[in-house]
Amino acid sequence: GQNIDQPTEMTATEGAIVQINCTYQTSGFNGLFWYQQHAGEAPTFLSYNVLDGLEEKGRFSSFLSRSKGYSYLLLKELQMKDSASYLCAVLSNDYKLSFGAGTTVTVRA
Amino acid sequence: GAVVSQHPSWVICKSGTSVKIECRSLDFQATTMFWYRQFPKQSLMLMATSNEGSKATYEQGVEKDKFLINHASLTLSTLTVTSAHPEDSSFYICSARLDRENSEQYFGPGTRLTVT
Numbered sequence: 734g735q736n737i738d739q740p741t742e743m744t745a746t747e748g749a750i751v752q753i754n755c756t757y758q759t760s761g762f763n764g765l766f767w768y769q770q771h772a773g774e775a776p777t778f779l780s781y782n783v784l785d786g787l788e789e790k791g792r793f794s795s796f797l798s799r800s801k802g803y804s805y806l807l808l809k810e811l812q813m814k815d816s817a818s819y820l821c822a823v824l825s826n827d828y829k830l831s832f833g834a835g836t837t838v839t840v841r842a
Numbered sequence: 843g844a845v846v847s848q849h850p851s852w853v854i855c856k857s858g859t860s861v862k863i864e865c866r867s868l869d870f871q872a873t874t875m876f877w878y879r880q881f882p883k884q885s886l887m888l889m890a891t892s893n894e895g896s897k898a899t900y901e902q903g904v905e906k907d908k909f910l911i912n913h914a915s916l917t918l919s920t921l922t923v924t925s926a927h928p929e930d931s932s933f934y935i936c937s938a939r940l941d942r943e944n945s946e947q948y949f950g951p952g953t954r955l956t957v958t
Contacts, residue, residue: 775949
């Protein structure tokens with residue numbers, strides 16, 4: 734089975750940094766994705782980690798530690814448009830995605 | 843590239859009727875498509891995996907006779923919700939994958955189903 738945990742909500746100020754943690758216990762592992770989802774819309778791809786370490790892409794970075802079953806998504810220089818739900822998803826050995834419940838990030842002026 | 847469309851974007855139907863949702867990969871051929879359901883303030887739950895030319899594989903707890911999936915071509919998969927009930931009201935999202943070795947899934951914009 735799959736068990737993916739992430740915080741329910743986070744609030745931060747415009748221009749600040751926020752780190753969203755994700756821990757997972759899965760029966761197989763083929764990589765970890767982070768998606769952004771605005772209310773009523775489909776998820777959009779942010780990052781993919783399959784090896785340990787940090788992947789940086791503009792204002793967003795994602796980190797993975799396979800031995801610890803841990804990942805985080807780092808959002809820097811927060812903007813109002815970053816207010817959304819952020820989903821951590823693990824790809825299993827049979828290439829199916831299992832999603833966490835999502836973290837709602839609210840950016841305040 | 844890698845655009846996935848869904849139709850309709852929203853639909854309202856009466857209890858007991860059936861509704862068909864289409865998922866199309868517009869600029870690539872998808873050997874595998876996935877159907878997800880998302881209830882308000884919850885995450886996406888995989889319902890079934892659809893492979894072109896073969897029967898869909900349903901996740902535990904999903905009724906295959908109620909949620910009919912057809913993947914007749916490499917660019918089209920359909921989900922039919924039969925005998926819909928108000929509890930089937932949800933956001934249905936499909937995704938498509940190029941091939942088994944390609945891990946990324948491309949998501950459609952979703953279909954909001956409301957059953958009255």
